[in-house]
Amino acid sequence: MLFVPMSISIKSLHITMESKMSALNEQALEYVAKYFKALAEPMRLKVLNALQDGEKNVSQLTQLSGGTQANVSKHLTLLAQYNLVKRESRGTNVYYRIADPSVYELCELVCGQIGKRMNLEEDIKKLFTATSQTN
Amino acid sequence: MLFVPMSISIKSLHITMESKMSALNEQALEYVAKYFKALAEPMRLKVLNALQDGEKNVSQLTQLSGGTQANVSKHLTLLAQYNLVKRESRGTNVYYRIADPSVYELCELVCGQIGKRMNLEEDIKKLFTATSQTN
DNA sequence: GCACTATATAACCATATAGTTATATAGTCA
DNA sequence: TGACTATATAACTATATGGTTATATAGTGC
Numbered sequence: 207m208l209f210v211p212m213s214i215s216i217k218s219l220h221i222t223m224e225s226k227m228s229a230l231n232e233q234a235l236e237y238v239a240k241y242f243k244a245l246a247e248p249m250r251l252k253v254l255n256a257l258q259d260g261e262k263n264v265s266q267l268t269q270l271s272g273g274t275q276a277n278v279s280k281h282l283t284l285l286a287q288y289n290l291v292k293r294e295s296r297g298t299n300v301y302y303r304i305a306d307p308s309v310y311e312l313c314e315l316v317c318g319q320i321g322k323r324m325n326l327e328e329d330i331k332k333l334f335t336a337t338s339q340t341n
Numbered sequence: 342m343l344f345v346p347m348s349i350s351i352k353s354l355h356i357t358m359e360s361k362m363s364a365l366n367e368q369a370l371e372y373v374a375k376y377f378k379a380l381a382e383p384m385r386l387k388v389l390n391a392l393q394d395g396e397k398n399v400s401q402l403t404q405l406s407g408g409t410q411a412n413v414s415k416h417l418t419l420l421a422q423y424n425l426v427k428r429e430s431r432g433t434n435v436y437y438r439i440a441d442p443s444v445y446e447l448c449e450l451v452c453g454q455i456g457k458r459m460n461l462e463e464d465i466k467k468l469f470t471a472t473s474q475t476n
Numbered sequence: 477g478c479a480c481t482a483t484a485t486a487a488c489c490a491t492a493t494a495g496t497t498a499t500a501t502a503g504t505c506a
Numbered sequence: 507t508g509a510c511t512a513t514a515t516a517a518c519t520a521t522a523t524g525g526t527t528a529t530a531t532a533g534t535g536c
Binding site: 263264265275276279280282283295297298299300 | 483
Binding site: 247249273274276277280281295297298299 | 523524525526527528532533534
């Protein structure tokens with residue numbers, strides 16, 4: 207048995223194991239980066255958002271997101287690869303659902319940060335100055 | 342006073358305001374996506390990681406990250422734009438520090454997710470199979 | 477079998493960006 | 507002032523990827 211210990215020091219992204227650290231950290235960093243990247247796309251966030259109140263099939267997601275079928279399908283495939291959504295075929299439809307509600311924790315944290323630290327409110331006000339004149 | 346309410350329903354990324362929702366959601370989604378994108382880069386994660394135990398100047402970060410000065414500087418500029426790090430010139434040096442420890446909460450959540458939902462342990466074992474033979 | 481529908485994928489284009497090299501900027505000290 | 511150091515930036519290349527269109531695949535029902 208070569209590799210037993212698996213305690214992950216989250217904060218530092220160091221992973222204590224009986225082996226070379228540098229290589230693994232490099233790999234771990236890329237792993238984490240890819241995970242963030244999966245979430246770093248408006249259309250994918252939109253799809254995740256649409257799945258918040260339960261599973262939906264590709265047609266529904268295509269409609270809700272306003273994207274094309276091919277594009278939505280591509281994003282769903284990627285999200286499934288990262289285990290952010292679960293895929294289930296039923297008949298000729300394919301239903302997707304959020305794999306884990308913790309995805310929303312993530313968004314919560316990020317949105318919280320944005321609100322607190324990136325002056326989202328200011329930005330929103332600016333955005334609205336441009337779009338809300340019709341009200 | 343045009344825009345008062347600012348309650349952000351984080352989970353759904355809906356922002357309740359007295360105005361058009363679709364446009365803003367679009368903007369908000371892009372905002373969140375960009376934030377994730379800032380974190381979706383191994384070198385930037387490495388830099389953030391290096392800053393965990395306190396501020397460092399560009400030379401130090403260049404050394405620690407193993408990148409070139411120009412590249413590290415570019416990433417630092419981007420991180421500063423997203424308020425992930427704070428910049429402070431002292432003499433001819435420029436020191437950077439983590440703007441907010443919540444960045445690590447984010448990593449914690451992501452790493453936790455990865456560990457739980459993406460079989461990081463399995464992957465790590467595989468990675469180590471390749472790199473730890475020299476031990 | 478065939479027609480029909482739903483989803484996935486291939487091929488392609490356009491854009492964004494990480495990294496490099498070279499240079500500019502700015503602070504320090506003589 | 508000029509030499510020196512630290513950092514930022516400009517110009518460029520190469521790569522990755524989001525979106526599109528067209529096509530393939532697969533399930534259903536006749």
